[in-house]
Each structure stands twice: as structure tokens, then as C-alpha cells.
């Protein structure tokens with residue numbers, strides 16, 4: 467298909483364009499049939515059709531102005547309230563929606579920064595304590611906001627070490643970060659211990675429940691022991707939870723929640739200093755799609771406690787079948803003891819990335835990670851259809867790899883966030899990545 471590099475003189479036929487768009491998708495990951503393990507949380511065609519209806523009801527509305535669109539603001543307030551009711555809210559807690567986990571995290575870190583400056587509790591180059599398993603959005607936030615991230619070591623079980631967090635506290639620390647669960651190994655950090663440390667030090671504790679926010683709260687009903695991770699834990703002062711992941715909402719929807727309205731007020735931006743008059747914006751972006759708010763509201767109301775509990779039950783069952791199957795293949799191991807539907811697995815003597823290449827050749831899209839080298843999976847109900855086929859192919863890939871092993875080249879985890887690529891041996895991976903990111907926009 468040829469690139470369209472300039473506007474056509476005359477507009478094209480609608481049917482032709484829709485056909486072309488449908489065709490263009492042919493090169494993409496096959497999420498519908500459960501052959502990729504991240505990026506899309508698919509609740510089925512009927513649920514998708516319903517979300518699209520809800521979204522299109524608010525297709526044109528702009529959430530940046532609660533005075534022009536009070537109904538969008540009210541839907542957002544109701545979404546926040548419903549999510550708070552799931553995550554240990556007792557009445558004082560508040561929040562906002564945002565466009566995604568990254569924005570929720572950026573906003574929370576901004577709130578801590580401006581709160582710390584305003585209250586004079588910390589000065590100099592402000593620091594956040596970021597476990598090595600935390601999502602890169604925290605490093606991105608530090609980068610954007612002029613904060614210094616200080617890494618917190620993991621224990622042997624891949625959970626953040628409270629002892630190391632305590633050691634890394636300084637007079638410039640503004641908050642500690644924890645995950646529920648972490649993306650790489652799917653384990654929940656010791657949040658009660660970290661909360662106690664944060665309280666003693668008078669700093670914030672942000673719990674990143676982007677993945678777990680809509681799974682962990684339902685696990686108790688299913689008979690699982692869930693470690694406490696939400697506002698019920700003393701010391702937890704903010705939480706991020708992604709509606710557009712396990713919340714089964716449309717993309718562009720997350721919740722960022724705070725212990726009280728004072729902390730949240732530091733998230734907001736207001737200026738009176740432009741010709742347009744007083745301008746206030748609650749989040750990072752200006753114009754906000756009303757559709758994403760409406761679809762999130764519709765998802766919460768449609769699924770309810772029962773629906774989410776059922777999604778969690780099915781996702782957890784898929785995860786259990788995958789992990790049991792992987793553990794049964796000689797030479798493979800699951801990393802740590804994952805707490806819910808997210809996990810990674812590696813190989814004892816074989817090159818796990820070479821196994822990934824073989825799986826990719828069989829039509830699976832595999833996410834790579836390192837420290838240690840592993841393949842990453844997020845199980846959802848939509849993978850019920852593909853578990854057995856995946857385990858068969860994985861077994862086959864391992865047997866083939868044993869017969870024709872590729873030399874394990876140790877520390878060269880050739881990976882992007884989810885994608886492999888061959889990094890030239892003489893190039894720094896970070897420089898290489900930056901160059902590749904530019905090439906994405908190259909049409910020549």
C-alpha cells in the first residue's frame with residue numbers, strides 16, 4: 467500500500483477510505499484471537515460495541531470545560547467515586563480521571579512536588595524513591611518534572627525492599643512509589659511496610675495499581691488472599707488505576723486518586739495571566755475527550771462488581787493454566803510468585819529470546835524483558851481460546867531450541883517495550899532506541 471504523504475486535492479470516497487483503514491490493520495498484532503499478551507484488553511465484540519455506543523454519545527464533548535459540559539464533569543466525578551469505593555475510600559479521598567496510567571503518574575508526582583515546595587517540607591533537588599520494578603512512567607515523570615529518581619532495590623521475591631527504601635530516604639524525599647502489582651514480575655510490593663515508613667518520614671506513598679486496580683479488589687470474593695494495597699493501608703496517599711486496562715473501558719481512561727482534596731489541589735493548573743481570562747485545567751492535557759469519560763462510566767456500570775469479579779476469575783484461571791503449563795515444560799521457570807494475572811517466565815539453559823523468535827514465527831507476539839531475561843504475559847479472559855495452543859507451541863519451540871540452540875549471549879537484551887530488534891553491537895541501546903523512535907515517523 468502506498469504512503470499518503472500529502473492531502474488529496476479532492477476528498478476520497480468514504481467507503482474506499484474505510485476499506486483502506488481495515489486493510490492497513492493487517493500488519494498489526496492479532497489481539498482478537500488471544501495471540502498477543504499486552505496492549506489490548508478485549509471484553510468481546512458485544513462489550514466493545516456497547517463501549518463504542520457510549521463513547522460516540524459523547525464523541526464531540528470536551529471535558530476541559532465543566533461549565534460548558536457539566537454532564538461530562540458529573541460522569542467523571544461518578545467514575546472517581548465508584549473507583550474510590552473499590553479502593554478503600556472512606557470519604558475524605560478524592561481524584562480525577564486522566565488519559566492513562568502515565569498521565570495519572572505524572573499528575574501524582576507533580577502534586578507531590580508542588581505540595582512539598584508549598585509546605586516547605588523539602589528543598590533542593592527533590593527526590594522520589596522508585597523501586598526497580600516500577601513502571602518507567604515514574605522515570606518519565608522525574609524527567610519532565612525535574613525530580614531525582616532514587617532506585618529502591620528489590621528483595622529476592624522481586625518485591626520492593628522496605629529496608630532499602632528506608633535507607634534511601636533523605637530530607638529531599640517527597641514520596642515513595644510502590645506497585646500493585648509490578649509490571650515485570652506481577653508481584654504486589656509490601657505496601658503496609660512502605661506505608662509505615664512513609665508515615666514516619668512524613669512523605670507520600672503512591673501505589674501504582676494501573677494493572678491491579680480492577681483485579682485485586684475482586685480476588686477476595688474468589689477466595690484468594692490479597693495483600694492490602696489501597697487506601698485502607700495507613701500511609702498510602704495516592705493511587706493510579708487504569709480503566710482502559712483491566713477496567714475494560716475505552717482507551718484514554720485512568721483514575722488518579724488522593725488521600726485528601728488538599729493533595730489533589732496541587733495537581734491542578736490555573737493561570738489568570740493571558741488575554742483569554744482565567745484558565746484552569748485539572749490534568750496535563752487541555753481538550754479532553756468526553757467519549758473516554760462516558761465509556762469508562764458505561765463500563766463500570768455495565769460490569770458492576772459481578773462482572774469484574776467474573777473477568778478476574780477468568781483471567782486468573784488463564785494465568786494459572788499458563789503458569790502450570792510453563793512449569794511443566796522442562797527447562798522453563800516462572801519468575802517469583804506472581805500475585806494475579808501478570809507474570810514472566812525464563813529458561814534455565816536455553817536462550818529465552820530465541821524461543822520468543824520461534825514463537826513469533828508461529829504467530830505469537832511475545833514481550834521481552836531482562837534482569838533476568840524473560841518473556842512477559844498478561845492473562846485475560848480473552849486468552850481462554852489460546853492457552854492450549856500457546857502451550858503446545860511453546861513446548862515445540864523449546865524442543866526445537868534444544869535441538870538447535872542459539873548461543874546465549876548474556877547481557878544483550880535486544881528489546882524495545884514489547885518488541886525485539888537487532889541492536890548493532892557497537893551502539894548504545896538508548897541511543898539506538900532514540901534513533902528508532904524517530905524512524906517510526908519516516909515514510910520514505
Ligand SMILES: *Cc1c(COP(=O)(O)O)cnc(C)c1O
Pocket residue numbers: 565566567568569601603645647648649674675676677708720
Ligand atoms: C500500563 C502501566 C502504566 C502506564 O499506563 P499507560 O496507560 O500505558 O500510560 C503504569 N504502570 C503500570 C503498572 C502499567 O501496567
